[in-house]
Amino acid sequence: MPTGPPFAMPADYAQSLNGGGVDLSGTQPADGVLRSPFMQLKLKRTRVTDRLEPLEHEHLRVSDEDTANRALVAAPGHRLVVAQLDTGPQSMNGSWSKDPMMEGGTDKAEVRLVVGDRRQLLTPRPTIGTIFLVSAADGVPVRLELTDQGITQQMDLRTGATVHAGSAVLYHGDINRPSVGYAGTGTVTRGGATVQVNVKISAGRMVFEAWAPGVGWAKPGRAWLILGVTATSDGFDGYTKGGTLGVFFDIQNSSTYTLVLPGGQQIRARAGKDSTTTFGGTYSSATPVMFDVPDSLRTATLHIAPSGTVEAVQRDVRYPSNWAKAPAAQDFPIDLG
Template sequence: MRCGAVVVGLVCAGLVASCTNGSEPPPEVAGLPAQRPNSVEEFERTAGSPPVWLGSELTVQSYEDGQGRLDGPFFAFGVEAFAVGKAIKGPVAASGIGERRAEPGQELVVVAADSRVRAGQWVPDEDDPKPKAELVVGGAPTALHRIPLTPPKSGVDVKLDSAVVVASVPAGAPVSIRVTDAGRTQTMDLRTGRRGPDAIAGYYRRNSAELTWTGHLSGGISTPLGGGRTPVEFAAGFKTMDPAHLTDKPTATLAPYTPRRGWAPPGGAWLVVPRPVVSRPFDPFSPLFDLALSDPAVFSLRLPDGTAIPAEPGSTTMSTEVLGPWPLKSGGLMTFAVPAEFQRGTVRASIGAAEVTATRLKKKAAGSWSPAPAPFDIPVDLG
């Protein structure tokens, strides 16, 4: 841990009476410098630093399984440890935090952020609003500047830094953290790790599943560009050579929020699924075929009760010819509006509804299916 504290004061309205009670600190900590009552300090914590509570006069609180975490569109925050006591002393003094004690009537609370918990469902763009966190003590908020932790920019961007918050608060006062992200706020009681009634339920259930489906399509395309009808055999799946997605696993995600569509309506969620890509080996004696896919026309989601949900508006164009094992470009993402309790369904892809453009010797012409490939189904099961 290295120094770099951010010091801010808690609003003391209504709490002044508890700043001191006239008694003296315990003899074993009386010689330590006192942290200002109702103040908050933040520290950067580097990888390998000893726990803040090591050798201190703090007691680490335990949380129930599944508690101690908040998740949102662009952030995740987890508590590595929450500790309470009268003083910090011992090995941490050399780490940048420094020895300290609470004034009479106060106690120190320490919040250590889990360095492994930082990425939300979406990677934020530079112009996306940053999530904002506050430490709330007895109803009085203090803005935090190091929490939530900075999310990685990609799957290969590994971050090991963390943060520690040390606050002097009235003994026994309610202490919580609240984070506002994409316009919605969630709260967690730090003494218990329990999320408040403002928690967004969709983030605290299993909400993703890897897709491993592959398939084979047969059909034909008629075009005026030499040769008339061309039989086509397409491989279908999710693997691509797209540099932006080489390390990605194709995943179906149930999301309360997406950057493009915002928050789902009450009682609903967005099911975000990668478009399958179709391809065939390059044939120098055949026209090249591009497929223009309109999501609502090509893709639908069938629920277990038989309900069919068309994809939300969206489109893409796929070049079907490949020189390597997989297409060079991913199909991007499509979205379905589903009930918030969605668990499983089947994506039906009717590639025969795509518009075909043929290219041969720099000439382009519209093509038509003869016949169109049969629709194929991709199971989605979030378990």
């Protein structure tokens, strides 16, 4: 197919383009990652050139003018900076993107394309495979800025080099499934009747991060270890079936969950929204149980000793009560790898 004359790019051109279906050639940056609580920007390719051939930009809407079958050439004294974000399905997700424990957190991440002293807020935000095409004179900074939860980080689009801010835990945090499955039995006695209460506690998700909804950034040298806990008890089941005594049990996180570090230091769970046991059913939404821990933590022991509010129910009246025999404590290993 014949080609037309080269298209001279405007000297101040700076745009983010839909890169769907495009895989530009270029250098894989050694760094090239910005990560925040709600977003991640991961650079796949970067390139600085004087010219883009027609086949390299044929799927990009570069200009309202007809650039089909025409090479794109840099303005005099300028070069074209071309950078593409990763195309992986999870490449844009931050730690709290679509997280079931995100209560209290709002995704307000902002991305800006910066060329020299010009700063352009990108709305909508970049997506998977977004291509940045910029005309810039040598020496003029060309970078992305990611601002989230009051912290701004930067990425050089020429090289992928980054300037990180905030806690380093952002870049070595962890999300996994711990092996926590507590099962214990307690008893409550009132008015000559005794009820056996089976308590089950599981943690289906564990997050080790620098920022968390509701509490914000961890202090320097610290991090948040968060367990998504589900708790059930069956002390009310017999009462609903005609029994004379029922038991409600609501767990208090700060007295139930203790993290024991390798050196023996004990850290109680942060007081806040407590775990709530349910009766005769499955609790589908995990309650976050949070610990303020050293950011160097890799292993610990989770000590579970069920404690909280115990209420006896007789003739549909609730009475404050206590365990006649409390559920026994149990320990579980925590390994962040």
